[in-house]
Amino acid sequence: MIYLFHGTDTGKARAKAFAWIAAARAKAPDAAYIRLQGSQITEEALRNAISAQGLFFAKSLILIDDPFADEESGETVLELLPTLAGSGNPVGILAPKLLAAQAKKLEAAASKVFKEDAVPKKAQGFNSALVNALGSKDGAGLWKEIVSAERNGDVPEALHGLLHWKARDMMQKGSAVWGKDGARALSLQLIELVSSARGGGLPLGTALEHFALSLKK
DSSP, rough: OOEEOOOOOOHHHHHHHHHHHHHHHHOOOTTTTEEEEEEOHHHHHHHHHHOOOOOOOOOOEEEEEEEGHHHHHHHHHHHTEEEEEEOHHHHOEEEEEEEEHHHHHHHHOEEEEEEEEEOOOOOOOOHHHHHHHHTOOHHHHHHHHHHHHHHHHHOOOHHHHHHHHHHHHHHHHOOTTTTHHHHHHHHHHHHHHHHHHTTTSSSHHHHHHHHHHHOEE
16 A cells, blocks of 8 residues: 655655654554665565564555655666555655656555645745845845845745846946956855755755855945
């Protein structure tokens, strides 16, 4: 029996899956609990998991955590879907941000589906206070504008885009505060913030806040 947890809101999908695990373990604390993730998700491991038994219970509880983060693990799960669905053991598959084709196959095989999609946030439009704070090198003011904009629904990528546009604009038009060389260095610094966030560094929103607080006139 498959319980599928997916959707574009990774945090909510993950919370729902672990709430299900917690509830199931509370009902049967002596049942075997097996969590497979990353390189652990192999055909052998999956077959062993669905045949495992607990100390006092014939059934085990299985969670397959984000199998599609790895192409090979994802293919293995898809190939074994009929076997997993036919198991007498409850099998949770936590797979946020599935491709449409993957979601269709998993939903067809699942006994229960829990989908948690993120609510789209409205863009707030051009934020003149944000770019003006950057233009005047007002770090404290810029930090306040970043925090306020995020609270109002702007995503960090949108804020970064505005800030980088301002840096490029100052490179072309000049800036008494930054100067052309300073504006060029600013542009490169903002590009590096995105690269670092994508490479596993600070999340972009946090990185922008740190950047703002580091500004000095």
